[in-house]
Amino acid sequence: GAAAGLPSAERTRALGSRGICYLGIAAIAWGTVTRVEVGAWTYHYSDRGDYNWDQARNYCQTFFTDLVAIQNKQEIEYLNNTLPFHGRYYWIGIRKLGGTWTWVGTKKALTKEAENWASGEPNNRRSNQDCVEIYIKRKHESGKWNDEPCKLKKKALCYQASCQPFSCSQRGECVETIGSYRCECYPGFHGPECEDVVKCTELQPEGARMNCSHPYGDFSYNSTCVFGCQEGFERRGANMLQCLASQKWSADTPTCTAITCPVLREPDRGQMNCSHLHGVFAFGSMCAFSCQTGFALKGSESRECTTTGAWTGDAPQCEAITCPVLREPDRGEMKCSHLHGDFAFSSTCAFSCQAGFVLTGSENLECMATGTWTADAPQCEAVTCPVLREPDWGKMNCSHLHGHFAFGSTCAFSCQTGFVLTGLGSRECTVTGTWTGDAPRCEAITCPVLREPDRGKMNCSHLYGDFAFGSTCAFSCQTGFALMGSESRECTATRNWTGDVPRCEATTCPVLKEPDWGKMNCSHLHGDFAFGSTCAFSCQTGFVLTGSENLECVATGTWTADAPQCEAIPCPVLREPDQGEMNCSHLHRHFAFGSTCGFSCQAGFVLTGSESRACTAMGIWTGDTPRCEAIKCPAVAIPKMGQAACSHFHGDFTFGSTCAFSCQTGFLLTGSESRECTATGTWTGNTPQCRAISCPGLDPPSRGQLSCSHAYGNFTYNSTCTFSCEEGFVRMGAEVLWCAATGNWTRHPPVCAEDGAPFLKQVLAYSSGTALGLAGVVLSGTLIAILAKRLSDRDEKKKLLNPTSDLGSPGTFTNAAYDANL
Structure with a gap:
């Protein structure tokens, strides 16, 4: 049974897995293994390591089908009898999803009758026990189930399914059975592999178009037929029929009939002439309309019954032809008579005028069949007088x-x-x-006579007479004097002159002010800041004059130059230090006399130089240029058997420097994996150390001795232990075990078995710990002699090729296989 379930030789060596065939055939002969492949459900489990539930399922899905899905009590009994005992037991394919225990391989909920829980299980114990293990060879309740936390590590129990992607012709559900499978066909299909399909009667509609699709054959299950009618006809019945699993169509076959329109009537004072193709007033019928003389058709001249059951155009009417509406002429009268409507065909109108007006045009008009009057509308026009002209001015x-x-x-x-x-x-x-x-x-109109001002002149022009309306007089002053009042005056319609009486006064310049932080001294000839005034300027200590020291008011009313200013003496512009800040106050302007600047550094940096500087009257700064230097931390120590990788932003082991720590193979890091130099000059975290990985402690075998050497501590990485047995006992298993970096021993500890047969002792000792699986095999003296010789030859070659190998090939019994059978 064990041999039949194994994968190929290459896969066995790569995966370290064992297979158990639930239904299989195997023949074993010494030196070779004959395998008979069968398409059956097989079981497999891993013997190289333990996995959490998710890792176990990934292992099963990668190399087989999935975690095992147990179908009946016989399978449980078989698994319990066949699988080896493992202290942590085996994961199976049940997990709690959304609060429901579910077979993950089929995504079906666990039914009550299929439950196989141990007594008191599942109990959860408030620790998210959402995964299930099976007890194999347990002293109590062997073969029962128990809920466990999914993070625990156990053996993976897998199965290889017999169902294939194309089983059941992809027309049914493949259900695994012991040693085979069966097909549960979907509706519409039948047969052992669901290969046959249900058929319906062939459709032959009359007068209708049909378009069908047949996914499984003509007029078979799920065949669909869509029906339509010619333009102008409508369908009676369903537009689509589908072949059902009952071998019947979803509805009766539809038919097509012509679409009808409402009955039409001929208009008053008109005629209608119709033709009918598919029935009276049905699709394709045409009707033409006309009117009597003097009447016009309003609406469509012809109408057609369309595919929508409606007539084209609007319903026509015969209305009397109208003429333009007439109005009574201004200052006149109009009298009309109407036979067929206001101002319509045959209407007549008579016109007349009021006293003082005369009629121009016809006195009588009539509306004709053409929609026009017999003449244009007349008018009443008034008597005219000679044209007048407006007076001059x-x-x-x-x-x-x-x-x-x-x-x-x-x-x-x-x-x-x-x-x-x-x-x-x-x-x-x-x-x-x-x-x-x-x-x-x-x-x-005339105004009063004017006179020229003192120290000035007057020049006048007269359009309509001396000092009369429209006369203008212009005034001017001598050099150095400015005209106060109107420069020109005009005689207005009110008999008054515009503006004020002008006079000549000395020209003034803009009033000057002492500059800030300075003084001004002035002299005035013709009034304050007037023509001829002069001013001298000076500045206080720490300021310099920009502009002319002396200004004079000239005849144009301007100063000989712009007013000067006193500006603070500047100092060189300062910059904030790298990784620092600068805060300045300026009394007079940026970086000038009286400005002060304070300096500070960002967290993790310290200031060297002056904390504040001031701009003096000499244009230089007090103090020295400040700098910000990074705070230093002590150099980090590299842990023994470890490494450190550091990065420095502002200098070796200064603020912002970070160091990452790691250990050599076989050692684990304790303490902080990374540390950073802080603004206080200290490192974050704790000092890391590298400690050797530990393997489980070993005890001497019963009736044997244990001798160990420890490089880094008792039973830690690189420790080696040698086993020996007392006289009369033989070692079964490896002689030397080594603690690997994974925290596991390279092999299982050996046992000391009683020396029952000298030839067996010789064989076992010579084969370097190779064990023979003797379960169910009876050896004769001849076979044992042959086996001992072959094992001796084989192990000699094995030691030369791979002295450390303990892994057998298909058809041989390995140490691991022997351990499992124990």
């Missing part, structure tokens, strides 16, 4: 009731500003066609 404003300068028109007259009207202010056009009154005139 004046304006005329007219209102015309019945036309320009016609009966009822009135004109009002006015003069331009500065002129006065002589004559009538308005005139009117009378019934006789003449104006009332005589034509008016406009004459200019």
Whole structure:
């Protein structure tokens, strides 16, 4: 049974796994193994190491199918009898998902009848015991299940499924059975491998188009047929039929009939002529419409019954042809008679005018069948008077009731500003066609006579007479004097001059002020800061004058230069130190006399130099230039049997430096894996150390001795232990064990067995610990002699090729296999 479940020889060596075939055939002969492959459900487990549940499932899915899914009590009994005892037991494929115990391989919930829990299980014990182990060869309740935390490490118990991706023709669910499988077919399929499909009757619709898709054969299960009708016809019945698993179609076969439109009627005073292709007023019917003389068709001249069951266009009507609406002429009257509607075909209208107006055009009009009147509409026009003109220097404003300068028109007259009207202010056009009154005139207004100012001159121009409306006079002053008042004056329509009486005064310059941090001394000839004034300027200590020291007010009213200023003496611009900050206050301007700057450093740095500096009257700074230097930490110590990798940002072992620590193979780091130099000059974390990895402690075998050497401590990495047995006992297992970097011994500890047969002692001692699996095998004296000779020859070659190997090939019994059988 064990041989039949094993993978290939190469895979066995690579994975270190064992297989157990639930149903299989194997024949064993000394020196060779004959294997008979069967397509059956097989079991496998790992013997090289223990895994947590997720690692165990990954192992099973990588090399087999999944963690084992137990189907019945017989399988549990078989597994318990066949698998070797392991103190931590075996993981199986059950896990709590969403609060439900679930077979992870099939994603099906564990049923009550399939449960195989040990008494009192599952109990969870408040530690997330969401995974399941099986007790194998346990003293109590062997073969039962127990819930455990998924992080614990146990053996992985796997299975190789007999179902393949194309089992059941992909038309049913493949169900594993002992040694085989069965197919549960999906609806619509049947047969041992679900290879047969259900068929429906072939469809043959009349008068309808049909488009079918047949995924499993013509008119078979899941065949779908879509039906449609020609344009202008509508379907009676379902638009799609599907072949069901019951061998029947989902509905009856549909039919097509022509679409009908509403019945039409001919319009009043009109006619209708129709033709019908598929029935009276049905799809394709056409109707044409017309009207009597004097009437016009409103709407569609022809209409067609469409595929939607509606007529094209709008319902037509016959309406009397209309003429444009007529209006009574201004100052006239109109009388009309209407036979078929207002201003429609056959309507007539008569026109007349009021007294004082005359009619131009026809007195009578009639609306014709063409929609036009027999003539244009007449008008009533008023009597006209001669055209008037506005007076010189004046304006005329007219209102015309019945036309320009016609009966009822009135004109009002006015003069331009500065002129006065002589004559009538308005005139009117009378019934006789003449104006009332005589034509008016406009004459200019006069102002008082003007005189030129002292120390100045006057120049005048007169448009309409001396010092009359429109006269202007310009004024000017001698050099050094400015005109106060209006430079020019004009005679207005109010008989007054514009502006004020002008006078000549000495020119003034802008008032000067003492500059900040300075003094000013002035002298004035013609008034404060006027033409001829002079000013001298000076500055206080620590300031320098920018601009002219002396200014004079000239005849143009400006100073000979811009006003000077006193500016603070500057110092060189300062910069904040690297990794530091600078805070300055400026009394007069940036980095000038009176400015002060304070300096500080960022966390992890210390200031060297002056903490503050001031700009003096000499333009230089007090103190020395400051710097920020990184705070230092003590150099780190490299742990024994370890390494350190450091990075330095601001200098060796200074603020910001970081060091990462690691250990050599076989050692574990205790303390901080990385440390950083802080702003206080100390390192974060604790000093790391490298300690040797420990293996489980070993005891001398019963009836034997143990001798060990320890390089780094009792039973730690690189420790070696040698085993020997008392007289009369033989060692079964490795002679020397070595503690590896994984924390495990290279092999299982040996045992001392009683020397029952001298020839067996010789064979076992000579084979360097190779054990023979003797379960169920009866050896004769001849076979033992042959076996001893072959093992002796084989182990001699094995020592030469690989002195440390303890792994057998397929068909031989290895130490590991022997240990498992114990």
